[in-house]
Amino acid sequence: MGQHPIRPTTVGGTIQTTHGGAARRPGRLRPVGLLAVAASTLLTAACGTVASGTTPSPEVTATLPLPGPGEGSASPRGAAPGAAEPDPQPSDAPPLAGRVVVIDPGHNGGNAEAPEEINRQVPSGPGEKACDTVGAETADGYPEHEFTWDLSTRIRDRLEAEGVTVVLTRDDNEGVGPCVNERAEIGNEAGADAAISIHADGSTPGGSGFHVIAPGVVDGYTDDIAEPSMDLAADVRDEFHERSDQPYADYVADDAIDVRTDLGGLNLSDVPKVFLEVGNMRNATDARNLKDEEWRAGAANAVAAGLTRYLARG
Ligand SMILES: [Zn+2]
CATH class of the missing domain: 3.40.630.40 (Zn-dependent exopeptidases)
Known part of the structure; x- marks a missing residue:
């Protein structure tokens, strides 16, 4: 038993990732949720613009891809018409x-x-x-x-x-x-x-x-x-x-x-x-x-x- 068993038992994550623990707290994830909500609002606005018969502006078109990165867990609910209300529970994570x-x-x-x-x-x-x-x-x-x-x-x-x-x-x-x-x-x-x-x-x-x-x-x-x-x-x-x-x-x-x-x-x-x-x-x-x-x-x-x-x- 010359070696100390210093390797820790890790469950539910690796030690390497735990250095970023603070960044992965739910609180830090909220900006992503807000971004998704904001983008969703833009999407609704863009749809409204199209329905009225005008051409979507390049600016609006350019903002549409925004929800992509990091949106990951955005539910179909969030993208549904009229579902642009902020979701009080943006994540299912404990x-x-x-x-x-x-x-x-x-x-x-x-x-x-x-x-x-x-x-x-x-x-x-x-x-x-x-x-x-x-x-x-x-x-x-x-x-x-x-x-x-x-x-x-x-x-x-x-x-x-x-x-x-x-x-x-x-x-x-x-x-x-x-x-x-x-x-x-x-x-x-x-x-x-x-x-x-x-x-x-x-x-x-x-x-x-x-x-x-x-x-x-x-x-x-x-x-x-x-x-x-x-x-x-x-x-x-x-x-x-x-x-x-x-x-x-x-x-x-x-x-x-x-x-x-x-x-x-x-x-x-x-x-x-x-x-x-x-x-x-x-x-x-x-x-x-x-x-x-x-x-x-x-x-x-x-x-x-x-x-x-x-x-x-x-
Ligand atoms: Zn003791």
Whole structure:
């Protein structure tokens, strides 16, 4: 396992095209729709001119081909006589089509067998850190990497159903890594609108609840993403809390948001990014939830709701 499986899973689009994600947002497509409507209006006017017995002017003739390029989806409805009214829904595309979210399932199933890979130092912002860690586990051995993989794929499915293009930072739960800097880079290369790392904590058994970790300002690293990342943190916190009934962490963070400047996965991100620590695996109540498949299904919906709420900001 010398190679890190850094090739992301991509469904519904390629990474290459995601750089243009902003240009493919529905909002940016509206001018095309307006153009089609305007041209359609011209067509109606031209028909009227012909019907009245006058010769169409060269100017009108010249404008007729305009609807061609980019019109693509213009429906027969739009070209029908008297159908020049603006179509309130110019596209059948889901509202979040073209938006890109990178989901980073924390750790990996092969990390424990690859200490040299995992312990090597990699850039984590101004300093260096270990490539990755093995992660936490519940008292009876349910590992964090298995939990994060399961929850992440559920969140992916939920987002894809809404038209979001989702990139995962690893392909399965059998490999090693990728390192924290590579996980950040995958989000950057995807041109993600939002990125989220999924984790579960390994704190003392007395602490319970969830928290979101947002990047603090690290000069030259997170200056540009700290503010939108805080918006993302708030949206994920609010929706997750309301929909999952998971309480705010009682052992760390303020109102379930912790601001940190020591995480390579955040420091090296060029896109808005947060970590979600879904619960404390060492706490009996949290562990019972994290191990429960039905609870995870609900939790995935709750996380997805937080992400889509953020995407709806613009
Ligand atoms: Zn973790």
